[in-house]
Amino acid sequence: MRDYDEGIKEEESEINLTPMLDVVFIMLIFFIVTAVFVKDPGVEVRQPVAITAVEAGAGSIYVAITPQDEIWIDRDVVDPTEVRFAIERLLAEAPEAGVVIKADADARNELVLRVMDAAKAAGVQEIIIAAGPV
Amino acid sequence: MRKHIASVRQEDDENEINLTPMLDVVFIMLIFFIVTASFIRETGLDAQRPDQDEQPQITDEEGAILVIINDRDEIYIDNEIVDMRSVRPRIEAARAEDAERPMVIQTHPDSTNKMLVAILDEANQAGITNVSIVEY
Numbered sequence: 001m002r003d004y005d006e007g008i009k010e011e012e013s014e015i016n017l018t019p020m021l022d023v024v025f026i027m028l029i030f031f032i033v034t035a036v037f038v039k040d041p042g043v044e045v046r047q048p049v050a051i052t053a054v055e056a057g058a059g060s061i062y063v064a065i066t067p068q069d070e071i072w073i074d075r076d077v078v079d080p081t082e083v084r085f086a087i088e089r090l091l092a093e094a095p096e097a098g099v100v101i102k103a104d105a106d107a108r109n110e111l112v113l114r115v116m117d118a119a120k121a122a123g124v125q126e127i128i129i130a131a132g133p134v
Numbered sequence: 135m136r137k138h139i140a141s142v143r144q145e146d147d148e149n150e151i152n153l154t155p156m157l158d159v160v161f162i163m164l165i166f167f168i169v170t171a172s173f174i175r176e177t178g179l180d181a182q183r184p185d186q187d188e189q190p191q192i193t194d195e196e197g198a199i200l201v202i203i204n205d206r207d208e209i210y211i212d213n214e215i216v217d218m219r220s221v222r223p224r225i226e227a228a229r230a231e232d233a234e235r236p237m238v239i240q241t242h243p244d245s246t247n248k249m250l251v252a253i254l255d256e257a258n259q260a261g262i263t264n265v266s267i268v269e270y
Contacts, residue, residue, distance in 0.1 A: 017153055017157065021153065021157065021160075024157070024160055024161065024164060025160065027164055028160060028163055028164045028167065031164065031167030031168055031171055032167055034171065035167055035170060035171060048247060048248040048251040048252065049251075050178075050179055050251050050252070050254070050255035050258075051255055051258075051259060052179065052255050052258035052259055053177040053178055053179060053255075054177065054178070054179070054180065055175045055176075055177055056175055056176045056177065056178055057175070058175060060176065062176070065247070100176050100178055101178075101181075102176070103247040104247065105246065105247060105248035105251075106246050106247070106248065107246065107247040108243060108244055108245070108246065108247075109203070109241040109242065109243060109244075109245045109246065109247060109249075109250055110243030110244070110269075112241075112247055112250065113183070113241065113243075113267060113269060116181060116183045116267070117183060120183055126180075127180075127181050127182070127183070128176075128178035128179065128180055128181065129178050129179050129181045129247070129250070129251060129254065130176050130177070130178040131177065131178050131179050131251045131255070132177065133177060
């Protein structure tokens, strides 16, 4: 009798992994769904600072402009005339995305304005000029 | 017969799927997605660009506060050269007459981005939301 009892107890004390597995799966699905793979422009720029800087939306398209007049999108140098198509291509993957222009503090405004025009022509609603907090 | 059932039961027990390797994989995927999750967002300033055909009208429009940045990064308001520090008082004074006045920033192609951002920042601090950026 005693032996039988102990046998059952041992079997019950084996940890049931199913609820943990459920939780882990739900977390996994949550992180997969919310995962935003940032399209890094591929170049570091020295951003200007601004007191009134606001947060850009998640999953934005990043366009970097260097002081050497290069435009970088998705780790590639893009010709100023091709910027619109590059943005359109990225926009096809995330239609709600805004554009963040990461222009160097010493980048020329001609290119900043050209990128803004290209983004507008591509149908982007939200255009933000990146600026770090002071 | 009874013996046969018993043997089937035993086989069933042995056939129970071992979840441990799958759990390992799931955990590794979970950790990967947590680590790659980007919670950091870029900060910046909202910028508006008028339509191409509206540009000449906007710069000529009476009543708009016109701020010009030239190729040497000098700031002109009302055709007067203005120091960076006095930009905000000037904008605020211009707006005191009419709070609905829009603002136009006219930038030279060779002016630098930091001046544009600085003036946008000043405009935001002065509470102007309607800022357009046009070419020189």
